[in-house]
Amino acid sequence: MSLLETIKKRRSIRKFKRKSIPEEYLEEIMEAARWAPSAGNLQSRKFLIVKNPQLKHELAKAAYGQPFIEEAPVVVVACADLERSALGYGERGRNLYCLFDVAASVENMLLTIHELGLGACWVGAFDERLVAEILEIPSTLRPVTLIPLGYPAEKPSAPPRVSVDEAFTIID
Numbered sequence: 780m781s782l783l784e785t786i787k788k789r790r791s792i793r794k795f796k797r798k799s800i801p802e803e804y805l806e807e808i809m810e811a812a813r814w815a816p817s818a819g820n821l822q823s824r825k826f827l828i829v830k831n832p833q834l835k836h837e838l839a840k841a842a843y844g845q846p847f848i849e850e851a852p853v854v855v856v857a858c859a860d861l862e863r864s865a866l867g868y869g870e871r872g873r874n875l876y877c878l879f880d881v882a883a884s885v886e887n888m889l890l891t892i893h894e895l896g897l898g899a900c901w902v903g904a905f906d907e908r909l910v911a912e913i914l915e916i917p918s919t920l921r922p923v924t925l926i927p928l929g930y931p932a933e934k935p936s937a938p939p940r941v942s943v944d945e946a947f948t949i950i951d
């Protein structure tokens with residue numbers, strides 16, 4: 780599959796089979812995250828890999844009851860390392876760059892997950908304070924994305940995208 784095909788074919792998956800993910804797949808997903816770009820190469824991001832059913836249940840509740848979060852065999856909790864970024868870039872690091880560092884990793888993971896025949900969803904709607912409490916995340920880290928992943932049990936069609944003309948303005 781070409782990269783553009785992988786990008787276009789990836790979908791948010793919100794139904795998963797009850798089947799665990801091979802460890803080597805998880806390793807490849809982590810590797811993809813690790814190699815994403817980051818501001819000043821500070822890599823201001825940390826990830827928790829949650830497999831524990833009770834913790835996944837609590838995460839789903841913290842995400843306003845989105846049920847697929849606890850149905851997924853694995854949930855990656857992606858956190859911005861606020862202080863690491865602030866040490867390099869002050870407020871801009873703390874408020875912006877570390878979020879980009881996480882986002883770049885998240886997209887790398889989503890594409891790798893799709894290429895492995897797995898599925899996932901980028902989840903941003905959750906109570907950060909509750910998630911930090913459930914997983915005992917220190918205040919220097921900000922949990923910003925949940926990624927439930929597993930074998931897909933649905934094949935959604937592609938939601939529309941705006942046209943290139945709408946999204947881009949060419950300035951000669």
Ligand SMILES: Cc1cc2nc3c(=O)[nH]c(=O)nc-3n(C[C@H](O)[C@H](O)[C@H](O)COP(=O)(O)O)c2cc1C
Pocket residue numbers: 789790791792793845900901902903904905937938
């Ligand atoms: C920042 C962000 C937050 C999102 N939060 C959620 C969420 O909380 N729950 C959910 O079901 N999908 C969430 N999504 C997934 C989007 O709904 C999805 O990417 C979009 O509808 C396009 O569909 P596609 O991913 O299949 O191309 C989020 C995506 C992004 C980028």
